[in-house]
Amino acid sequence: MREVDKVIGERLTSSVPLVAQISQYIIAAGGKRLRPALLLMVCGALGYEGAHRFSLAAVVELIHTATLLHDDVVDASTLRRGRATANETFGNPASVLVGDFLHSRSFQMMVDTGSMRIMEILSQATNVIAEGEVLQLMNMHDASLDEAGYLRVIRSKTAKLFEASARIGAVLAQSSPAIEEACATYGQALGTAFQIIDDVLDYDGDAAEMGKNLGDDLREGKSTLPLIAAMQRGTPEQAQTVRHAIEQGSTEQLAEIVGIVRATGALEVTRAAAFSEARRAMSAAEQLPTNAYSASLLELAAQLLERRN
Numbered sequence: 001m002r003e004v005d006k007v008i009g010e011r012l013t014s015s016v017p018l019v020a021q022i023s024q025y026i027i028a029a030g031g032k033r034l035r036p037a038l039l040l041m042v043c044g045a046l047g048y049e050g051a052h053r054f055s056l057a058a059v060v061e062l063i064h065t066a067t068l069l070h071d072d073v074v075d076a077s078t079l080r081r082g083r084a085t086a087n088e089t090f091g092n093p094a095s096v097l098v099g100d101f102l103h104s105r106s107f108q109m110m111v112d113t114g115s116m117r118i119m120e121i122l123s124q125a126t127n128v129i130a131e132g133e134v135l136q137l138m139n140m141h142d143a144s145l146d147e148a149g150y151l152r153v154i155r156s157k158t159a160k161l162f163e164a165s166a167r168i169g170a171v172l173a174q175s176s177p178a179i180e181e182a183c184a185t186y187g188q189a190l191g192t193a194f195q196i197i198d199d200v201l202d203y204d205g206d207a208a209e210m211g212k213n214l215g216d217d218l219r220e221g222k223s224t225l226p227l228i229a230a231m232q233r234g235t236p237e238q239a240q241t242v243r244h245a246i247e248q249g250s251t252e253q254l255a256e257i258v259g260i261v262r263a264t265g266a267l268e269v270t271r272a273a274a275f276s277e278a279r280r281a282m283s284a285a286e287q288l289p290t291n292a293y294s295a296s297l298l299e300l301a302a303q304l305l306e307r308r309n
Helices: 002-011 017-028 034-046 052-075 086-090 092-111 116-139 147-157 159-172 177-204 225-233 236-248 254-263 266-285 292-304
Strands: none
Touching: 002 052, 017 052, 017 086, 017 092, 034 052, 034 159, 034 177, 034 292, 052 086, 052 092, 052 116, 052 159, 086 092, 092 116, 116 147, 116 159, 147 159, 147 177, 147 225, 159 177, 177 225, 177 254, 177 266, 177 292, 225 236, 225 254, 225 266, 236 254, 254 266, 266 292
């Protein structure tokens, strides 16, 4: 990961000062770096030790960072990772344009690998992510969204880059089609579980620990799985309270809605869905060679269920 950070630092140079300033601001905010770590672990599990693993791990982190810049503008977010978002600090226009810069820089870096297959994977992934963002926008304030619709959004918006990261590791290692698909399945399942747990923490987390404003998803009118499950399991009155909040994008009754989500067992239902995805990831990882890296992939899926921030 130190090598990846070194590549990121070298490739974020620009003759336009504000580009470098905003890029460094959001990169310096830290984060879990799960996507590049996933790519590196898959490479390790499959025995690939070439330098392209560092540059491509940096690429997936830059793509992820670009989506964060755009997401925060679309969602009008003010807090991420415990500090002000880039759009809150520098303004929306600068954040959008620097997000575009990070996307274009990541594609420049992809070309350096000379692999059309890798470019195909990442270009398709960025397209699917964009579709997921638009799909989520279309679903805003729609209280009729069901679990299948919710999963479609997060598998596009969040899980697709996890899937691409793991698949690239297999491609770099020149693995068989079966192993490549196992890696892709692992990444998709892990990314899906990650987002489901993230949505759990919006109603079962601490803002200081998470570094975000609890209730943001509700304010944005997002029907996440805890809310969907609460409406399905609650009384008609409880379901109407949740439905109204989603449709109006209101957090005035946030405390009451948190109480409904917890009282109806919606969090347990949501965690069970995350557990199912984590198990799917672990089953896929068990198809890889047995070594310290594949053991770490198994452990990562298991520990995801204990995530608190």
